[in-house]
Amino acid sequence: MDDKTIERHIIAVLVDNEAGVLARVIGLFSGRGYNIESLTVAEVDPRNARSRITVVTSGTPQIVEQIKAQLDRLVPVHKVSDLTEEGEHVARELALVKVRGSGDRRVESLRIADIFRAGVVDSTARSFVFEITGSTDKIDAFVRLMEPLGLVDISRTGIVAIARGEKPI
Amino acid sequence: MAKDKLTGSEIVLKVLAEEGTEVVFGYPGGAVLPIYDALFKQKTIRHILVRQEGGAVHAAEGFARSTGKVGVVLVTSGPGATNSVTGLTDALMDSIPLVCLTGQVPTHLIGNDAFQEADTTGITRPCTKHNYLVKSVDDLARQVHEAIYVATHGRPGPVVVDLPKDVLQALADHGPAPRREAHKSYRPQTRGKQDAIDRAMDLIAAAKRPIFYTGGGVINSGPRASRLLGELVRKTGYPITNTLMGLGAYPATDRQFLGMLGMHGTYEANLAMYHCDVMVCIGARFDDRVTGKISEFSPHSKKIHVDIDPSSINKNVLVDLPIVGDCATVLAQMLKRWDEKKYRPDTKALAKWWQSIDGWRKRNCLAYEHSGTVIKPQYALERLQALTAGKDVYFTTEVGQHQMWAAQFLKFDRPNRWMTSGGLGTMGYGLPAAIGVQVAHPKALVIDVAGEASILMNIQELSTAAQYRMPVKVFILNNQYMGMVRQWQELLHGGRYSESYMASLPDFVKLAESFHGVGLIAEKPSDVDGVIAEMLKVDRFVIADIRVDQTENCFPMIPSGAAHNQMLLGPADKAARPISEEGMVLV
Known part of the structure; x- marks a missing residue:
């Protein structure tokens, strides 16, 4: 494990949905100098007031082990699961992409959106808002193609992920 | 007031009593006045009034470390809470179980920049094991119980419970102490695989x-x-x-x-x-x-x-x-x-x-050059060790050279007898910690081995020692320098003693006397035994001002960035091995 290669890991953290819990997680990363590539959080179990945080981070194997141990010792944390290490998982992102333009460029953007199976969720005479879900790579590719066609705004959720197979976190 | 209901303040004290708390270290202020009022009306919990909130936290640390019990602190909102931050960080680094109750402005004023408002849970989040902002009196008992559980289970640490004034004044039912159930998420593993x-x-x-x-x-x-x-x-x-x-x-x-x-x-x-x-x-x-x-x-x-x-x-x-x-x-x-x-x-x-x-x-690495005219700090500690051997002594220290010499020359045969700020290295720790130890062990001999620079950082706590007639002994190895800073400047910074000289020191004898204690001074080696004997005899707090060699360095030393087998054993060693550049940037 004395290895210095930087690995990217998707970590799922099940926490109590209480005031300050997100600040605790973020403060842990900033205070100890760990990376956050993306972080998403939402309540997933209202009955038990549990939220799920999906954090994408990177570091050497030693740092990643530290990150998990540090997360796990936070008092409101119920479970820490390293989806990258634990095997097959599905990871998805959602993006809303605003493109402004007219004429050929407008038609071209619609055509590409169709190829990517992005839906139009808002349109005006001069703009579209596309909704696209998929892997980070897919969204990156879509965004790249939209750039010359009048891309003006993007909102991305960051990754949410879940393990394949029947077992819960 | 309905008879079967208690105020938030009464609930706090009741829960503390249920958890076995006998003493609280604190300082009153506007936001915690309801708790101080409740304290006034009861006899189970004793309150020790410190002179600055930082002192309360260190005193609670001394109490906790010498007893193995949780130390409890009570301070007000705003400055009361911010003054406790150093002590909380100290307790986090050294894994000391503390519960710090902080007052807070009423819930409807939170976020309003109210008088003496600070975002206490925000400020203390990185320097506590966990913290709570109690938003309803109905959660209060559970959260205080939980705070004590979290502070004392697993790797111990400090826990803050922030208490808005309206929650302290609100009424709620309070039944018998709840049965301790397994915590819903925090269950540290205690048995090895x-x-x-x-x-x-x-x-x-x-x-x-x-x-x-x-x-x-x-x-x-x-x-x-x-x-x-x-x-x-x-x-x-x-x-x-x-x-x-x-x-x-x-x-x-x-x-x-x-x-x-x-x-x-x-x-x-x-x-x-x-x-x-x-x-x-x-x-x-x-x-x-x-x-x-x-x-x-x-x-x-x-x-x-x-x-x-x-x-x-x-x-x-x-x-x-x-x-x-x-x-x-x-x-x-x-x-x-x-x-x-x-x-x-x-x-x-x-x-x-x-x-x-x-x-x-056989290298006898702690050897030092004796002197007939100047008191060597090591000699003073050797004599302190010799003259207290056989007694059950509790030692605390401040931070610096004296701390390291104390660790080298004092002999601890039992646990919980040595209280020092290890992880954070907090100057000013030793005197309030000694007060906390003395509260826990009123009859015991408690000695704070101090430096003249560190002791001035929490000198106000002498007033606490005086108020409660605590016979704490402060043994100052006074070299008129921030000794460890001076040592590093000598070894690493070409002897440029930038701001490490302690000018205008007080007369420690008069200082002790002005706080109703006893001051003693030793200026030559032959004074040392007499001063220690007198210090041990006096039944009040004592400052022993031991005037030691100003330029003595603490050896052995592993310079920053060096390995265990590259120790400097004494002054003669240092010239041979200049400190590496990587070493220079380390703390």
Whole structure:
């Protein structure tokens, strides 16, 4: 494990949905100098007031082990699961992409959106808002193609992920 | 007021009493007035009034460390809370169980920049193990109980409970103490995995050059852990070294004890760490002050690491065999396995190992040049040790050279007798900590080994000592410098003593007297014994101003960025080995 290669890991953290819990997680990363590539959080179990945080981070194997141990010792944390290490998982992102333009460029953007199976969720005479879900790579590719066609705004959720197979976190 | 209902303040005190709290260290203010009013009306919990909130936290730390119980602090909102931040960080670094109750402005004013408002949970989030903002009186009892549970279970640490004034004044039902149920998410593992224990004992039994390296975790685990550690160490016949935090877990006067290790540890302890083939780390965390240069740290050893905190494992040093668990529980498991398997140490290899160790011991690394005219700080501590030997003494320290000399020259044969700020290195810790110890042990001899710079950081607490007639002894090794700063400036910064000289020091004798205590002064070596004897005789607090050599440096020393086998043994050593550039940037 004395290895210095930087690995990217998707970590799922099940926490109590209480005031300050997100600040605790973020403060842990900033205070100890760990990376956050993306972080998403939402309540997933209202009955038990549990939220799920999906954090994408990177570091050497030693740092990643530290990150998990540090997360796990936070008092409101119920479970820490390293989806990258634990095997097959599905990871998805959602993006809303605003493109402004007219004429050929407008038609071209619609055509590409169709190829990517992005839906139009808002349109005006001069703009579209596309909704696209998929892997980070897919969204990156879509965004790249939209750039010359009048891309003006993007909102991305960051990754949410879940393990394949029947077992819960 | 309905008879069967209690106010939030009364609930707080009732819960503390249910948890066995006898004493609270604190300072009143607007937001906590309701609790102070409730305190006034009851007799179960005693309140010690400090002179600054920082003192309250250190006093609670001293109380906690000398008793193994949770220390409780009560301060007001805003400045009361911010003043406690240093102490909370100190307790976090040294794993001391504390509950700090902070007042807060009423809930409807939170976020309004109200008078004496501070975002206490925000400020203390990174310096506590956990914190709570109690938003409803109905949650209050549960959250205070939970705070004490969290502070004292697993790796101990400080917990803040922020109490808005309206919650303290609100009424609620308060039934009997709830049965302690398992916490919904925080359940630290205390028992070591058996297969790891088995493999560890195989390794330990087969070792040819073993060493036990144990730390504050053994102390925190309770006196039973120290007893079991002693049993295991004696059964194996292996050498043992303690960290600064771990002193007292194994009797310092025993032959198998090699002294403290690390930056100012002994030659024999550090070389044994460097050359060992099996290292058994129990309740210590491979701190940078212990390891020196990580890449050259104990390069030939298999490392076993017992710790209750999984995040301590593989943090600084990669280990071969981690065991997550409570020190006492794991030590009991280890001893059981040792007996079951009827292990015997390799006596031939061990004899050879001890031969090497005894050779290193002969270097007598703590030797210093005696003087007939100037008091050497080491001499003062040797005399303090000699004249208090046989007594049950509790020592606290401030931070700096005097702290390291105290760790080197005082002999701790029992746990919970040594209170020092290890992780954070907080100057000003020792006097309030000594007050906390004295509160816990009113009849005991409590000595704060201090420096003249550190003591001034919390000197106001002399007033606390006076108010409660606490016979705390403050033994100042006064060299008129921030000694450790001066030493580093001499060794690393070309002798440019930038701002480390303590000009305009007070007359410590008059200072003691003005606080209704006794001041003593020793100016030459022949004064030392008399001053110590007088200090021990007086039944009030004493400041003993020991005027020591201004330029004495603390050796041995592993310079920053160097390895265990590159120790400086004394002044003559330093010229030969200039400190590396990588070393210069380290703290």
